[in-house]
Amino acid sequence: MRQEELENFKKVLLQKRQAILDNNLEHCKSMENIRGLSFDEADHVAMHMKNTLDSSIFTNHNTELEYIDSALTKIEQDTYGVCEMCDEPIAKERLKAKPHAKYCIVCREIVEKNSKD
Ligand SMILES: [Zn+2]
Structure with a gap:
């Protein structure tokens, strides 16, 4: 991911964080x-x-805050935008809709299915 894009996500995340x-x-x-x-x-x-x-x-809101904080940490560590489950990059469209997403769409569905059972 380009530095410029990272900065942009960081800005969005910080704004969300402040709002919460x-x-x-x-x-x-x-x-x-x-x-x-x-x-x-x-x-x-x-x-x-x-x-x-x-x-x-x-x-x-506090759960969201945790996600946002961990996303911000990942930006610092240069691991932002990578799925925590399969290590594949998360689609940018998904990150734009939900910048603190932890999983790619495929893994998210698996996680949601499991949490429902
Ligand atoms: Zn994944």
């Missing part, structure tokens, strides 16, 4: 706000948050 971190910060802030409320109010809001599955979105 900002989002987490917002989440923490709203948790802070809850702590400032009276017990009854806090309880009510906490229940509401649980119901809206806000916390699962939070977890998803």
